[in-house]
Amino acid sequence: MESKGTSEDDTSDEAPADEHLDGVADGCGCAEIWEHLSERRAADD
Numbered sequence: 001m002e003s004k005g006t007s008e009d010d011t012s013d014e015a016p017a018d019e020h021l022d023g024v025a026d027g028c029g030c031a032e033i034w035e036h037l038s039e040r041r042a043a044d045d
Contacts, residue, residue, distance in 0.1 A: 024036045 020037065020040070021033070024033055
């Protein structure tokens with residue numbers, strides 16, 4: 001018999017925590033994301 005239950009990850013109604021990526025263009029790479037996050041951290045200081 002095969003179980004077709006759902007995991008806790010599948011039932012979560014919470015949106016992913018991705019506010020830190022606001023302002024980053026879709027399709028950008030690691031370097032662009034790193035630069036964006038570094039600029040946000042510098043602005044918070």
